[in-house]
Amino acid sequence: ARPIILDCDPGHDDAISLILALSSDQLNPLAVTTSAGNQTPDKTLNNALRILTLLNRSDIPVAGGAIKPLARELIIADNVHGETGLDGPKLPDPTFAPVSENAIELIAQKVRQSSEPVTLIPSGPLTNIALFLANYPELHSKIDRIVLMGGAAGVGNWTPAAEFNIFVDPEAADMVFKSGIAITMCGLDVTHQAQIMDEDIERIRQIQNPVAQCVAGLLDFFMIYHRDPKWGFTGAPLHDPCTIAWLLKPELFTSIECAVSVETKGEHTQGMTVVDRYQLSGQPANATVLFDIDRQGFVDLIVECLTAYNQ
Ligand code: BDR
Ligand code: CA
Numbered sequence: 572a573r574p575i576i577l578d579c580d581p582g583h584d585d586a587i588s589l590i591l592a593l594s595s596d597q598l599n600p601l602a603v604t605t606s607a608g609n610q611t612p613d614k615t616l617n618n619a620l621r622i623l624t625l626l627n628r629s630d631i632p633v634a635g636g637a638i639k640p641l642a643r644e645l646i647i648a649d650n651v652h653g654e655t656g657l658d659g660p661k662l663p664d665p666t667f668a669p670v671s672e673n674a675i676e677l678i679a680q681k682v683r684q685s686s687e688p689v690t691l692i693p694s695g696p697l698t699n700i701a702l703f704l705a706n707y708p709e710l711h712s713k714i715d716r717i718v719l720m721g722g723a724a725g726v727g728n729w730t731p732a733a734e735f736n737i738f739v740d741p742e743a744a745d746m747v748f749k750s751g752i753a754i755t756m757c758g759l760d761v762t763h764q765a766q767i768m769d770e771d772i773e774r775i776r777q778i779q780n781p782v783a784q785c786v787a788g789l790l791d792f793f794m795i796y797h798r799d800p801k802w803g804f805t806g807a808p809l810h811d812p813c814t815i816a817w818l819l820k821p822e823l824f825t826s827i828e829c830a831v832s833v834e835t836k837g838e839h840t841q842g843m844t845v846v847d848r849y850q851l852s853g854q855p856a857n858a859t860v861l862f863d864i865d866r867q868g869f870v871d872l873i874v875e876c877l878t879a880y881n882q
Contacts (some may be wrong), residue, residue: 572599573715576678580608580695581618583636583659587786587813587873588694588720589622593631593877595819600629601681603633603828604674606695608739609648610656612638615695618657620665623783628669631773632681636674636699640740648735650843651796660788668827679707688715694811696736697721701743704750716753718814720876722831722844723759724860730851734759737833738842745833748844754858756831757813761861763823765813765870766806771870773878779784782880784800809869816869817861823872830854833867851855862879 575598579585592598603623605615614634623631638877639645652658670677678699682689688848691714700719704713721736729735736745748754754818766789776787797807817824824826830847834840846860 572597574599574601574687574689576604576681576689576691577653578604578674578678578691578693578695578699579607580606580610580618581622581657581812582609582615583657583663583789584809584868585609585694586618586789587809588815589619590626590782590786591812591815591873591876592628593628593690594879597819600631600645601685601689601761603631604677604699605635605691606699607638607645607856608736609652611645613667614656617665618655619766620667620669625668625782626664630752632670632677634669634674634677639744640696641701646739649876652791656858657789658700658733658786658790658874662785666879673708675702677853678703679710680696682710682713688713690715691717692719692814693717693840694720694818695722696739697743697747701746704746707741711750711752713738714752717747718755718757719747719764720757720811720814721758722846724846724848725760725844728759731839732840733842734844737844741833741835741842746833748831748833748857749820755817756844756858756860757810757817758860761864762810762813763808764864764866765809765869766804766866767809767870770804771806777875778874778881780880783877786877812873813861813864816872820868820872822869825866826859826861826862829858829860830856830857831858831860
Protein backbone atom coordinates (compact mmCIF):
# COMPACT_ATOMS: atom_id res chain seq x y z
CA ALA A 572 0.00 0.00 0.00
CA ARG A 573 1.11 3.53 -0.77
CA PRO A 574 2.30 5.32 2.41
CA ILE A 575 0.45 8.58 2.96
CA ILE A 576 0.24 11.39 5.51
CA LEU A 577 -2.95 13.46 5.63
CA ASP A 578 -2.57 17.08 6.76
CA CYS A 579 -6.09 18.46 7.14
CA ASP A 580 -8.34 21.05 8.76
CA PRO A 581 -11.59 19.13 9.30
CA GLY A 582 -13.87 20.54 7.98
CA HIS A 583 -16.69 18.52 6.39
CA ASP A 584 -14.93 17.68 3.14
CA ASP A 585 -11.64 17.00 4.99
CA ALA A 586 -13.48 14.54 7.24
CA ILE A 587 -14.94 12.74 4.22
CA SER A 588 -11.50 12.68 2.63
CA LEU A 589 -10.07 11.00 5.75
CA ILE A 590 -12.92 8.49 5.75
CA LEU A 591 -12.29 7.58 2.10
CA ALA A 592 -8.51 7.33 2.59
CA LEU A 593 -8.86 4.98 5.55
CA SER A 594 -11.35 2.75 3.76
CA SER A 595 -8.88 1.58 1.16
CA ASP A 596 -6.18 -1.08 1.42
CA GLN A 597 -4.34 0.70 -1.42
CA LEU A 598 -3.34 3.46 1.01
CA ASN A 599 -1.30 3.15 4.20
CA PRO A 600 -1.91 6.15 6.49
CA LEU A 601 1.22 6.77 8.57
CA ALA A 602 -0.14 9.84 10.38
CA VAL A 603 -2.86 12.47 10.43
CA THR A 604 -1.79 16.04 11.17
CA THR A 605 -3.96 19.11 11.44
CA SER A 606 -3.70 22.66 10.19
CA ALA A 607 -5.52 25.80 11.24
CA GLY A 608 -8.03 26.80 8.57
CA ASN A 609 -11.68 25.88 8.49
CA GLN A 610 -11.69 26.38 12.24
CA THR A 611 -9.19 27.26 14.94
CA PRO A 612 -6.34 24.75 15.43
CA ASP A 613 -7.73 23.32 18.68
CA LYS A 614 -11.01 22.51 16.92
CA THR A 615 -9.53 21.01 13.74
CA LEU A 616 -7.28 18.80 15.89
CA ASN A 617 -10.21 17.67 18.02
CA ASN A 618 -12.25 16.99 14.88
CA ALA A 619 -9.54 14.76 13.42
CA LEU A 620 -9.49 12.80 16.70
CA ARG A 621 -13.30 12.53 16.64
CA ILE A 622 -13.32 11.16 13.09
CA LEU A 623 -10.58 8.62 13.82
CA THR A 624 -12.47 7.61 16.96
CA LEU A 625 -15.58 7.02 14.83
CA LEU A 626 -13.45 4.87 12.52
CA ASN A 627 -11.86 2.95 15.42
CA ARG A 628 -8.44 4.03 14.21
CA SER A 629 -6.73 5.22 17.38
CA ASP A 630 -3.69 3.32 16.06
CA ILE A 631 -2.97 6.21 13.66
CA PRO A 632 -0.84 8.92 15.31
CA VAL A 633 -2.39 12.39 15.25
CA ALA A 634 -0.62 15.71 15.83
CA GLY A 635 -1.64 19.35 15.72
CA GLY A 636 0.39 21.82 13.72
CA ALA A 637 1.06 25.52 13.43
CA ILE A 638 -1.59 27.63 15.14
CA LYS A 639 -1.49 30.40 12.54
CA PRO A 640 -0.25 31.06 9.00
CA LEU A 641 3.45 31.85 8.46
CA ALA A 642 3.09 35.61 8.07
CA ARG A 643 -0.57 36.47 8.63
CA GLU A 644 -3.43 36.23 11.04
CA LEU A 645 -5.67 33.18 10.75
CA ILE A 646 -8.90 33.39 8.75
CA ILE A 647 -11.47 30.67 9.44
CA ALA A 648 -14.42 29.37 7.40
CA ASP A 649 -17.03 28.99 10.13
CA ASN A 650 -19.62 30.29 7.66
CA VAL A 651 -19.12 27.03 5.73
CA HIS A 652 -18.29 24.52 8.48
CA GLY A 653 -20.05 25.92 11.55
CA GLU A 654 -19.05 26.61 15.13
CA THR A 655 -17.31 23.26 15.71
CA GLY A 656 -15.86 23.01 12.20
CA LEU A 657 -17.88 19.80 11.77
CA ASP A 658 -21.41 20.91 12.55
CA GLY A 659 -24.25 18.53 11.73
CA PRO A 660 -24.00 14.87 12.74
CA LYS A 661 -23.38 13.65 16.25
CA LEU A 662 -19.76 12.55 16.56
CA PRO A 663 -18.10 10.59 19.38
CA ASP A 664 -15.76 12.37 21.77
CA PRO A 665 -12.14 11.40 21.15
CA THR A 666 -11.06 8.26 22.97
CA PHE A 667 -7.36 9.01 22.46
CA ALA A 668 -4.94 11.91 22.55
CA PRO A 669 -2.55 13.47 20.05
CA VAL A 670 1.08 12.31 20.22
CA SER A 671 3.59 14.52 22.02
CA GLU A 672 5.28 15.66 18.78
CA ASN A 673 3.83 18.54 16.77
CA ALA A 674 2.62 18.00 13.20
CA ILE A 675 5.91 19.04 11.61
CA GLU A 676 7.97 16.71 13.83
CA LEU A 677 5.53 13.84 13.31
CA ILE A 678 5.63 14.22 9.52
CA ALA A 679 9.45 14.24 9.64
CA GLN A 680 9.59 11.20 11.91
CA LYS A 681 7.21 9.15 9.75
CA VAL A 682 8.89 10.14 6.48
CA ARG A 683 12.33 9.30 7.92
CA GLN A 684 11.17 5.90 9.17
CA SER A 685 9.33 4.92 5.99
CA SER A 686 11.07 2.44 3.74
CA GLU A 687 9.19 3.84 0.73
CA PRO A 688 8.74 7.47 -0.35
CA VAL A 689 5.68 9.04 1.25
CA THR A 690 2.79 10.90 -0.39
CA LEU A 691 1.65 14.00 1.49
CA ILE A 692 -2.04 14.93 1.19
CA PRO A 693 -2.72 18.45 2.43
CA SER A 694 -6.36 19.50 2.37
CA GLY A 695 -6.07 22.75 4.34
CA PRO A 696 -3.74 25.75 4.33
CA LEU A 697 -0.16 24.65 3.59
CA THR A 698 1.52 26.03 6.72
CA ASN A 699 2.61 22.67 8.19
CA ILE A 700 3.85 21.33 4.87
CA ALA A 701 5.91 24.49 4.22
CA LEU A 702 7.45 24.31 7.70
CA PHE A 703 8.25 20.63 7.25
CA LEU A 704 9.93 21.29 3.88
CA ALA A 705 11.89 24.24 5.27
CA ASN A 706 13.08 22.42 8.38
CA TYR A 707 13.92 19.05 6.86
CA PRO A 708 15.52 19.57 3.41
CA GLU A 709 17.23 16.18 3.75
CA LEU A 710 13.82 14.51 3.66
CA HIS A 711 12.60 16.06 0.37
CA SER A 712 13.89 13.09 -1.58
CA LYS A 713 11.69 10.82 0.52
CA ILE A 714 8.50 12.59 -0.56
CA ASP A 715 6.96 10.84 -3.52
CA ARG A 716 4.41 13.56 -4.29
CA ILE A 717 2.23 16.21 -2.68
CA VAL A 718 -1.43 15.74 -3.65
CA LEU A 719 -3.12 18.91 -2.47
CA MET A 720 -6.51 20.56 -2.54
CA GLY A 721 -6.04 24.23 -3.23
CA GLY A 722 -5.99 26.97 -5.81
CA ALA A 723 -7.74 27.35 -9.14
CA ALA A 724 -6.83 28.05 -12.73
CA GLY A 725 -10.08 29.98 -12.96
CA VAL A 726 -11.89 32.10 -10.39
CA GLY A 727 -11.61 31.90 -6.61
CA ASN A 728 -14.12 30.97 -3.93
CA TRP A 729 -12.89 33.20 -1.09
CA THR A 730 -11.90 36.27 -3.06
CA PRO A 731 -12.60 36.78 -6.75
CA ALA A 732 -9.09 35.50 -7.44
CA ALA A 733 -8.23 33.15 -4.59
CA GLU A 734 -9.29 29.77 -3.26
CA PHE A 735 -9.57 29.52 0.56
CA ASN A 736 -6.63 27.18 1.40
CA ILE A 737 -4.14 29.22 -0.61
CA PHE A 738 -5.59 32.57 0.49
CA VAL A 739 -5.20 31.70 4.18
CA ASP A 740 -1.44 31.11 3.85
CA PRO A 741 -0.07 32.24 0.48
CA GLU A 742 3.54 32.35 1.72
CA ALA A 743 3.33 28.68 2.68
CA ALA A 744 1.71 27.78 -0.64
CA ASP A 745 4.45 29.67 -2.48
CA MET A 746 7.12 27.60 -0.69
CA VAL A 747 5.34 24.35 -1.53
CA PHE A 748 4.90 25.16 -5.23
CA LYS A 749 8.57 26.22 -5.42
CA SER A 750 9.83 23.11 -3.61
CA GLY A 751 10.60 21.05 -6.71
CA ILE A 752 8.61 18.13 -5.32
CA ALA A 753 6.01 16.58 -7.66
CA ILE A 754 2.61 18.14 -7.00
CA THR A 755 -0.92 17.20 -7.97
CA MET A 756 -3.18 20.23 -7.66
CA CYS A 757 -6.87 19.56 -7.08
CA GLY A 758 -8.15 23.09 -7.52
CA LEU A 759 -11.61 24.55 -7.89
CA ASP A 760 -11.61 23.83 -11.65
CA VAL A 761 -12.08 20.16 -10.85
CA THR A 762 -13.62 20.28 -7.36
CA HIS A 763 -16.53 22.45 -8.50
CA GLN A 764 -17.40 19.61 -10.88
CA ALA A 765 -17.10 17.06 -8.06
CA GLN A 766 -20.56 17.90 -6.78
CA ILE A 767 -22.57 15.62 -4.59
CA MET A 768 -26.30 15.87 -5.28
CA ASP A 769 -29.31 15.26 -3.03
CA GLU A 770 -29.95 11.88 -4.64
CA ASP A 771 -26.32 10.86 -4.00
CA ILE A 772 -26.74 11.74 -0.32
CA GLU A 773 -29.85 9.55 -0.21
CA ARG A 774 -27.84 6.73 -1.78
CA ILE A 775 -25.21 7.16 0.96
CA ARG A 776 -27.92 7.21 3.64
CA GLN A 777 -29.02 3.75 2.46
CA ILE A 778 -25.61 2.31 3.42
CA GLN A 779 -26.27 0.82 6.83
CA ASN A 780 -23.15 1.52 8.81
CA PRO A 781 -22.34 4.33 11.28
CA VAL A 782 -19.61 5.82 9.07
CA ALA A 783 -21.89 6.21 6.05
CA GLN A 784 -24.62 7.64 8.32
CA CYS A 785 -22.14 10.20 9.63
CA VAL A 786 -21.10 11.14 6.08
CA ALA A 787 -24.76 11.66 5.12
CA GLY A 788 -25.12 13.97 8.13
CA LEU A 789 -21.97 15.87 7.22
CA LEU A 790 -23.22 16.30 3.66
CA ASP A 791 -26.65 17.55 4.79
CA PHE A 792 -24.89 20.35 6.67
CA PHE A 793 -22.29 21.00 3.94
CA MET A 794 -25.14 21.44 1.43
CA ILE A 795 -26.57 24.43 3.28
CA TYR A 796 -23.81 26.90 2.42
CA HIS A 797 -23.64 25.72 -1.19
CA ARG A 798 -27.37 26.07 -1.89
CA ASP A 799 -26.96 29.83 -2.29
CA PRO A 800 -27.95 30.33 -5.96
CA LYS A 801 -24.99 32.66 -6.53
CA TRP A 802 -22.72 29.60 -6.89
CA GLY A 803 -24.82 28.03 -9.61
CA PHE A 804 -24.36 24.58 -8.04
CA THR A 805 -26.92 21.78 -8.06
CA GLY A 806 -25.14 20.02 -5.19
CA ALA A 807 -22.13 20.65 -2.96
CA PRO A 808 -18.55 20.52 -4.26
CA LEU A 809 -16.54 17.83 -2.47
CA HIS A 810 -13.19 19.58 -2.71
CA ASP A 811 -10.85 17.59 -0.47
CA PRO A 812 -12.03 14.06 -1.41
CA CYS A 813 -10.78 14.71 -4.96
CA THR A 814 -7.24 14.14 -3.62
CA ILE A 815 -8.09 10.62 -2.49
CA ALA A 816 -10.18 9.88 -5.58
CA TRP A 817 -7.20 10.85 -7.77
CA LEU A 818 -4.90 8.54 -5.81
CA LEU A 819 -7.34 5.63 -5.98
CA LYS A 820 -8.67 6.16 -9.52
CA PRO A 821 -6.65 8.68 -11.55
CA GLU A 822 -8.57 7.58 -14.66
CA LEU A 823 -11.57 9.55 -13.36
CA PHE A 824 -9.69 12.80 -14.05
CA THR A 825 -8.13 14.79 -16.85
CA SER A 826 -4.97 16.73 -16.06
CA ILE A 827 -2.36 19.00 -17.62
CA GLU A 828 1.23 19.57 -16.52
CA CYS A 829 1.46 23.30 -15.77
CA ALA A 830 3.71 25.91 -14.23
CA VAL A 831 1.87 27.21 -11.17
CA SER A 832 2.93 30.21 -9.13
CA VAL A 833 1.31 31.79 -6.10
CA GLU A 834 0.51 35.49 -5.90
CA THR A 835 1.63 36.64 -2.45
CA LYS A 836 1.53 40.39 -3.00
CA GLY A 837 -1.11 41.27 -5.58
CA GLU A 838 -3.42 44.16 -4.81
CA HIS A 839 -6.51 42.25 -6.00
CA THR A 840 -5.04 38.80 -6.42
CA GLN A 841 -3.41 37.82 -3.12
CA GLY A 842 -3.48 34.06 -2.73
CA MET A 843 -4.24 33.42 -6.38
CA THR A 844 -2.63 30.44 -8.08
CA VAL A 845 -1.47 31.59 -11.50
CA VAL A 846 -1.76 28.48 -13.66
CA ASP A 847 0.05 28.54 -17.00
CA ARG A 848 -2.55 26.39 -18.76
CA TYR A 849 -1.27 27.22 -22.27
CA GLN A 850 2.50 27.21 -21.54
CA LEU A 851 2.84 30.92 -22.18
CA SER A 852 5.44 31.70 -19.51
CA GLY A 853 8.24 29.45 -20.67
CA GLN A 854 8.52 28.24 -17.07
CA PRO A 855 8.84 24.49 -16.55
CA ALA A 856 5.77 22.71 -15.23
CA ASN A 857 5.77 22.14 -11.45
CA ALA A 858 2.33 20.62 -11.01
CA THR A 859 -0.12 18.14 -12.48
CA VAL A 860 -3.26 20.26 -12.50
CA LEU A 861 -6.60 18.45 -12.53
CA PHE A 862 -9.25 19.97 -14.79
CA ASP A 863 -12.12 17.53 -15.29
CA ILE A 864 -13.71 14.66 -13.39
CA ASP A 865 -16.11 11.85 -14.23
CA ARG A 866 -18.63 12.91 -11.57
CA GLN A 867 -20.69 9.72 -11.63
CA GLY A 868 -17.54 7.61 -11.29
CA PHE A 869 -16.51 9.78 -8.34
CA VAL A 870 -19.83 9.25 -6.56
CA ASP A 871 -19.67 5.51 -7.24
CA LEU A 872 -16.18 5.44 -5.71
CA ILE A 873 -17.45 7.23 -2.58
CA VAL A 874 -20.28 4.71 -2.25
CA GLU A 875 -17.81 1.85 -2.71
CA CYS A 876 -15.46 3.26 -0.03
CA LEU A 877 -18.31 3.79 2.45
CA THR A 878 -19.70 0.32 1.82
CA ALA A 879 -16.30 -1.07 2.86
CA TYR A 880 -17.16 0.02 6.43
CA ASN A 881 -19.96 -2.58 6.51
CA GLN A 882 -17.62 -5.30 7.71
C1 BDR B 1 -11.24 24.30 0.72
O1 BDR B 1 -11.58 25.20 1.78
C2 BDR B 1 -12.12 24.50 2.86
O2 BDR B 1 -13.24 25.16 3.38
C3 BDR B 1 -12.43 23.12 2.38
O3 BDR B 1 -12.24 22.18 3.43
C4 BDR B 1 -11.48 22.90 1.25
O4 BDR B 1 -10.26 22.36 1.70
C5 BDR B 1 -12.05 24.67 -0.50
O5 BDR B 1 -11.73 25.95 -0.91
CA1 CA C 1 -10.00 21.48 3.88
